[in-house]
Amino acid sequence: MSSERFLPRSANRMFHSTGMKTMGGHGHDEPYYLHAKHMYNLDRMKNQKxxxxxxxxxxxxxxxAVPVYAVIFQQKKRASV
Incomplete structure (x- = not known):
């Protein structure tokens, strides 16, 4: 047996969630960048109202709707027993 079989292989990052992060063409100072400090400026929102x-x-x-549905579901479940 050769010792090459026991050497660890270099990791290949194939999954999107573990891949290298890229800026996607956005500069760090762009005011409309998703994670910028101006992300929640509502006055710049189109069709704000x-x-x-x-x-x-x-x-x-x-x-x-969720609590009303939950109550109706529980009552139907209890009635069927």
């Missing part, structure tokens, strides 16, 4: 209204309505709807 519509977007925020839909966002708040969606969050409120999910916050109401």
């Amino acid at each position: 519509l977007t925020m209204t839909l966002g708040v309505f969606t969050a409120f709807s999910v916050g109401v």
Whole structure:
């Protein structure tokens, strides 16, 4: 047996989550870069009134619908026993 079989191979980073991070063509000072300090400037948002209204309505709807569905599901489950 040769000692080459027992030597560890160099790692090959094939998975996307462990790959090398790249900037994707964005400079570190670009104000619209995803992780920039200006990421949450709502005054720069396009269609701000519509977007925020839909966002708040969606969050409120999910916050109401999930507990209501859970109660109805539990009551149906209890009735079938």
